[in-house]
Amino acid sequence: MTNSVDLTGTVKDEKTFPARASYQVSTGAVLGHTLQCMTGREHRINKSLVAPPFRRLVSAGYTDTLLEPLAHELIDSFAARGQADLVQEFTTAYPVRVISALLGLPAREASEMSRWAHDLFNFPIDPDAAVRASQEFTAYITPVVAQRRATPGNDLISTLVGSTVEGERLNDDQILAFLRLLFPAGADTTSLALGSLLAALLTHPDQLDRVRSNPEEEVPWAVQEGLRWEGPVAMLPRFCPEATTWQGIAIPAGTPMIFGITAANRDPARYAEPDRFDITRHAMPLTAFGGGPHSCLGNWLALAELQAALTVLLEHLPGLRLRADAVADAKVTSQIGAALRGPNALHVQWDA
Numbered sequence: 001m002t003n004s005v006d007l008t009g010t011v012k013d014e015k016t017f018p019a020r021a022s023y024q025v026s027t028g029a030v031l032g033h034t035l036q037c038m039t040g041r042e043h044r045i046n047k048s049l050v051a052p053p054f055r056r057l058v059s060a061g062y063t064d065t066l067l068e069p070l071a072h073e074l075i076d077s078f079a080a081r082g083q084a085d086l087v088q089e090f091t092t093a094y095p096v097r098v099i100s101a102l103l104g105l106p107a108r109e110a111s112e113m114s115r116w117a118h119d120l121f122n123f124p125i126d127p128d129a130a131v132r133a134s135q136e137f138t139a140y141i142t143p144v145v146a147q148r149r150a151t152p153g154n155d156l157i158s159t160l161v162g163s164t165v166e167g168e169r170l171n172d173d174q175i176l177a178f179l180r181l182l183f184p185a186g187a188d189t190t191s192l193a194l195g196s197l198l199a200a201l202l203t204h205p206d207q208l209d210r211v212r213s214n215p216e217e218e219v220p221w222a223v224q225e226g227l228r229w230e231g232p233v234a235m236l237p238r239f240c241p242e243a244t245t246w247q248g249i250a251i252p253a254g255t256p257m258i259f260g261i262t263a264a265n266r267d268p269a270r271y272a273e274p275d276r277f278d279i280t281r282h283a284m285p286l287t288a289f290g291g292g293p294h295s296c297l298g299n300w301l302a303l304a305e306l307q308a309a310l311t312v313l314l315e316h317l318p319g320l321r322l323r324a325d326a327v328a329d330a331k332v333t334s335q336i337g338a339a340l341r342g343p344n345a346l347h348v349q350w351d352a
C-alpha cells in the first residue's frame with residue numbers, strides 16, 4: 001500500500017467509483033434528482049444546460065457588476081463600528097446574496113436562504129430539518145419558476161427555463177432539483193471557504209501584510225493557498241459497485257468510499273511542508289473542486305467571489321486584524337459531520 005495516492009485520476013473514474021449511488025442516499029431525498037445523482041448522457045446534457053452562466057469569463061464579469069458592489073454594501077452596514085464578527089455579518093451572507101442576485105430573488109430573503117442551504121446539506125445528521133427546508137424552499141421557489149416561464153427576465157432562472165442542448169430542455173422537476181442543489185452547493189461551501197481563508201490570513205499577519213501591500217498580485221494566490229490549506233469540502237463520497245483493486249488496496253463489491261480532499265491537499269509528496277500556510281508557494285489545490293464529470297460547476301464563480309470579497313474587505317477595513325481577546329476563536333472546525341469545514345466566528349477590528 002502506498003501513502004500517497006492520486007485522487008485526481010480517481011474522482012474522474014465514474015465507472016469504478018460512481019458518485020450517484022452515494023448522493024442518492026446522502027442528499028437525494030431532500031434535493032431530488034440533481035446533477036450529483038445523474039450519470040452518463042443525462043448528466044452531460046443537464047450539466048451543459050446549466051453551465052453557461054458559470055463559465056470562466058462570465059464569472060469573472062460578475063466582479064465589477066455584482067461581487068465588489070455587494071461586498072461594499074454589506075461592509076457599509078458595519079464599517080463605522082470598528083469591530084464585527086465577520087462570520088455573522090459578512091461571510092455567511094455574501095455568497096447567498098450572490099446566488100440570490102443571479103437568480104433575480106429579493107435580498108431580504110437571504111437569511112432564510114442561508115438557513116435552507118445549511119439544513120439541506122445537513123440531511124444525514126438532521127433529516128427532519130432537511131426535509132422541512134426542502135419543503136419550504138420548494139414552496140417558495142416553485143411559483144418563481146412558473147412566473148419566469150411566463151415572463152422571462154434577465155436572470156439565471158429565466159436562462160435555465162429557456163436553454164436547449166441537443167434539442168433537450170430542462171423540465172420543472174429538473175430546474176427545481178438544480179435550484180435546491182445550488183444554494184447548499186454554492187453558498188455554504190463559499191461561506192466556509194471565505195471564513196477559512198480569512199482565518200488563515202488573520203492568524204498569519206505577515207502574509208496578510210503581503211496581500212495588503214500588493215492585492216492585485218497576491219489575492220489570487222492567497223485564495224488558492226486558502227483552498228489548499230483549509231478547503232471547505234473535506235471529502236468526496238463515492239461507492240464501489242464491483243470488486244476492484246485500487247492503488248494496491250483490494251476493495252470488495254458494494255463498498256461505500258470516502259476520498260479525503262483535505263488530506264490530498266496536504267500530501268507531503270506534492271506540497272513541501274504541507275501544513276504551512278504559505279501564499280508564496282503558488283501551488284494549486286488539486287482537488288478542492290473535485291474533478292472529472294462531477295467537478296464543481298461553480299468553481300470560477302467561487303474563485304471570483306473569494307477574490308472580490310478579500311480585495312474589498314482589505315480596502316474597506318484598513319488595519320483589519322483579529323481582536324486580541326478572540327484569537328483562539330478563529331479556528332476552523334467541522335460544520336456538517338466531517339464533510340464541511342470552516343470557522344464559527346471571526347471577531348475582528350480595524351482602524352475606523
Ligand code: HEM
Pocket residue numbers: 011019035036037047099181182185186187189190193231232233236237287288289290291293294295296297298299301302
Ligand atoms: C469554494 C467554494 C466551493 C467549493 C470548495 C466547491 C467544491 C465542490 C466539489 C468538491 C464538488 C464535487 C463533488 C463530488 O464530486 O462529489 C462540487 C460540485 C458542485 N458544485 Fe461546488 N464548490 C464550491 C462552490 C460552488 C459554487 C459557487 C457553485 C454554484 C454556484 C457550486 C456548484 C456545484 C455543483 C452544482 C456541483 C455538482 C456538479 C456535478 O455533480 O456535476 N459550487 N463543488
